[in-house]
Amino acid sequence: MYLGEARTVPGFRLFDLGNYPGMIANSSATDQVAGEVWSLDADGLARLDRLEGTDEGLYRREIVALMPPFSEPDRIVQTYLYLRSVEGRAVIAGGVWRE
Numbered sequence: 001m002y003l004g005e006a007r008t009v010p011g012f013r014l015f016d017l018g019n020y021p022g023m024i025a026n027s028s029a030t031d032q033v034a035g036e037v038w039s040l041d042a043d044g045l046a047r048l049d050r051l052e053g054t055d056e057g058l059y060r061r062e063i064v065a066l067m068p069p070f071s072e073p074d075r076i077v078q079t080y081l082y083l084r085s086v087e088g089r090a091v092i093a094g095g096v097w098r099e
């Protein structure tokens with residue numbers, strides 16, 4: 001179920017990897033990344049893990065802090081962080097993949 005548009009707190013960067021983006025955590029970055037929040041059941045989450053290549057070491061699912069309205073203390077939101085090198089890859093300005 002789609003819950004809405006969201007933006008990470010500062011500290012993340014989005015890179016252009018060609019056919020898809022890759023988000024990394026970077027504590028020195030002031031960048032934020034825009035995206036969507038979805039609620040998934042366990043089966044849907046397992047299928048998404050396979051799609052994102054978590055078994056292949058491409059991405060890792062991790063809890064991420066978001067800006068309001070998704071920043072309530074009891075709300076846990078996860079994202080996929082890219083695990084491979086982004087050296088030589090372009091940063092996506094504004095953290096919006098769709099643009």
